[in-house]
Amino acid sequence: MNTGRVVFVGAGPGDPKLLTIRGMESLRLADVIVYDRLANQQLLSYAKKGATLIYCGKEADHHTLPQEEINLLLIQEAQKGKYVVRLKGGDPSMFGRVGEEAQMCRDYSIPFEIVPGITSGMAAPLYAGIPLTHRDYNSSVAFVTGHLCEKNAGKEPDWAALASMETLVIYMGVKNLPRIRERLLAHGKDAHTPVALVRWGSVREQETLIGKLGTIDKEVEQARFAAPAIIIIGEVVRLRESLNWYESRPLFGQRVAVARRVSDEGNSELVIALEQLGAEVMPIPLVEHCTFDTPLTELATYRWLVFENEQQVSFFTSVLRQQRYDVRRLTSKLAVCGQRASEAFEKQGIYPDLMLDENTSLLALPDLLALEKEEQVLYAGERKPQKITLDHGKAIHVIQAGTLVWDGKELSAKKDGCSFDSLATDDVYTLSALAQFAGDAWSKTPIVCVGKETAVAAREMGWQSVSSHEDHAININELKDDRTLNDQGGGT
Template identity: 45%
Template sequence: MGTGKVFLVGAGPGDVGLITVKGLEAIKQAGVILYDRLANPKLLEFAPDNCELIYGGKLPDRHFLRQENINDVLVAKALEGKTVIRLKGGDPGVFGRVGEEAEALANHQIPFEIVPGITSGMAAPLYAGIPVTHREHAESFTVVTAHDKSQEGKPLLDWASLARGMDTIAFYMGVRNLPYICENLVAHGKPAETPVILIQWGTFGRQKTLQGTLADIAAKAEKAKFSNPAIILVGYVASLREKISWFEKKPLHGRQILLARTSEGESELAKELMRQGADVIEFPRWKRIAAPVNEEIMGTISSYQKILFTSPESVEEFFTALKNHGVDIRKITADLFGFSIKTINALKERGFIPGLIDEMSDGGKMLVVGDGRAQVQKYENADFWKTSDKKVDEQFFSIFKRMMDDADVNTVVFPSSASVEPFITALQKFGIETESFLKNVQVVGMGKQTMGEVAKLGLLGSGMPKKATKEALVEYLTGPWPEKTPANR
């Protein structure tokens, strides 16, 4: 067994779309990922199923892995012959201690690459509507760590050079030292009326901002209980925010959505919600295990009047099985239906014009194609072809916990009736008391069948969009929150 390779990857500031192409390619080939707190955990969903995930995140009041331990883990895993990804929030070279990690690898003659990332000191201001340089306001820009190894964690800086020589200053993770920062800048010549903006969770849907001046921002931050992770941006360029703020104007900005997952693939619904400004946590994460082909059903496929697919994956698995067994798809004369819009789209990509389950009439010989019997209990006379089994990936439970700790979920979306029971079961297994949790959030179902499943479990639903489409869901979520009812249909 030879030595592996380590990729020291910048994950970007938070928005999943801001990781580099090279960084994402590295994640997709990983055998081990050692990730930080500020690297968006959603990036881990691009890793292979058998990838080992290790949390090395650091909080101000405690360390999960100290830097020397992180170095040791990188060396040990690479010596096992594995491809190791060190996933670090922002850019690894900007207060990311990548130099220490690279030195440790070099000392052991372990090959490595450093993949730059977008640093939050530039990205967070841009998402708040502020370029860090501007021909009329700022010709210089600097980044500063606002806590270091000095006594009491107060940064020892050349305050005179910062105050007089820099137009725009981005302080990283410095909310605790904000009074100290403001006092020193003013004492060394920065005007007290200089604009300051705090940007918390920059580029996430939960991004928050607080504006003031060097004279009053510390008091405002204390009153608002503003906390890290945050960028403190100092400079007159901050005045541009009123004109060019864009991210916080997205229709779903501030929505923190927990989306019930029914498959292990990428969710187009989740991507659309994020495009519209929401934070989306998908739960649970699934693993798929292939099942043997049902030879009897395959031999009589032309005898069915209706075929219902329970997931997009079941579509792929069904038609792959037909192809591998030399079955002509023209033998399929049945009307095709899907449990969800995503399943419908998978059928459309193959040239069919399917219908949603709500449009399916009674009667006729029926086949259900899917990954479990839970969805077909109501179709007692139907035949069932189990194309695969799904299993909740419990490795992601700890990751889900950290995402929930950092978020403040205000919306739960069930994309299909098949998503309700597995989601509730997984939440309970995770240790969340479902009824009390859902009581304080908006619960949305994509269609009457879905809301019926919510009601059947005795839960309160908030409502549903006019159509079971991602566009209709976005429109619904931009409206007022309705009162909850047991069924709300």
């Protein structure tokens, strides 16, 4: 039997960028991914095509799959020879039951690996501006689960020891907070000890509630502060007032959907700038949809092939690659409109015969190209397909070599009904695809456009709320003051 393996991966506290590199590599290799409720589903975008995704989220009093079935599922898939990733929120060893699941693998002789993650008990306080240790306040910290705080014989923690700790970090303790408060006070903890609850730490929904141990249960009830949340008890909570860096960012709480071509590698300057200002960036995967339907064998009938922009060049060269067409067979002359279109060809080792102005009129082409009797031009651009018949048998055939479209098959937050506050792009050719993604109300959706050309095109399309940043070198201060971003526009 070809036995597979199980890799337990810590997904981190919520922010998908807090995943470890090893965790990302494991997700890319996985045949099967079994994931928890607290694992950010954006991480599933790392899954390879064809991978099986299985949700086994757990909430209070409601488990999608019982723990025993999860254990059995991991074994059964690995025994089929599959590479199985068990994706757990936070760190798998911090109250994540990885010990039980790993022991099951050992019992069935299934190879396994454990990839640590950033635990929410450390990340959530830091994102709320609360370091767990500070030499002016404490030199010790204890991590404990609130699930043990029940009046069941043999399950009570050592309350006296916990009350003596300078800092307590409590997981899953919101439901049992009244009992936790009562026991700590009974064992000598000062009622004025600062307490913080951090809900949904490290993501845009993050909320922080500050109180005192003596009254914290009533404050939580009044605020209707619900799980999932981390509880921090200790003097270090006082540091939040001066160190609250995350929630004080200008765009904290904003989700901005940003156009991203599937072929792009790394993050654009726009994405980096938005994230530095505290926005949650939701990547919108866009793919090239080729509409170049002219048989390559007929290209010889055209004296000139003219390309309106670098996007049309990209579509055309993609067709050449897909059909394994040797460019040495091209007998037509090549013309491009603008420097960027020329550079797009040059990157492929092809050098155009003529570079025209970016805004060249179609009717100016016969003279600019010195067309002779019966000669034809194939013009690839963003314009409506048509045939322009000229004198002496001359003709211009206008086509679209392709368009960018929203890749609805890719996993995205929109599938889960998540809203976004605005759109953003620094690429004029993504506008139609973003409108497709935004849906019927696209024209009323606020959009941030970097580059004058992009902003002009957005307004011409009919976008009603366009914020323009003319310089392609993103100015963070401009984005910070951007009304389109700060006015909390509506999304889907």
